Amino acid sequence: MSRTIIARGAALAAATMLALTACGGTDETTETPDAPAAGVEEQEDADTGAEEDAEAGAEEDTEADTSAAEDDAAEEDASEEDAEGSEGADAAGEGAVVEIGTEFTDEETGDVITIVSAVRHNPTEYYMASDNPDGEMIYLEVMVTPGDVYGGVISQRDFLLDDDGEEVNYAASADDEMIEAGFEYFDGPSRRDGEATGYIPIYVETTGDTLQGAYVRPEMKILGEDETVPEFRGEFEIPAA
8 A cells, every 4th residue: 555655646746747847837947938038138239239330330431421522522622723723824824805896987988997806915926025024915906898989908007006106007027926826817908808807916115004096098199190089097095904
């Protein structure tokens, strides 16, 4: 009898242990769920750290892009300043255009003469300009519409500028440099060729803020007749540049 009781007791104890094991009633089984929880926390910490690193990297990239954009803008500003400086240097080596717009009508010939404009302070290698800081090379723009009464030419030498009390005209050896500068030369066209426009180089040894000028068609003798056509004179002013 006693052996049977022990056996049943042992059986009951074994059954009780199995029941506890199944229900998680022992100390070893209650600690098991905590391990996965710790792993989750570690994974969350790792994810959080990765996100923070990504955000930090994004901020660094943004700062780098901003710095690069600022550097590009600074380079563009510097390029624009260089370009403006270059343009200013180019402009300093060119003449200054001033508008005139004075018109004369020669009643004897029917010619209409217009002093259109002038280009002042032109760089020049004209021989009279050597070592002369008081002089000035001027390109005078003229337009002529000849009448149909007479033939002949309207000469570039008929356009004059006052040079300290004396009247000077066409600087003949300066026409090549004027053409090289891009200006069309007025070459004294025949009246029969019709309307003509162009520039005439005139050098004054003593210049001023404003300059006085004149178109002077000299007295003409009519061929085969004793009659002459009197001189015509029309005056104009070149304004300061």
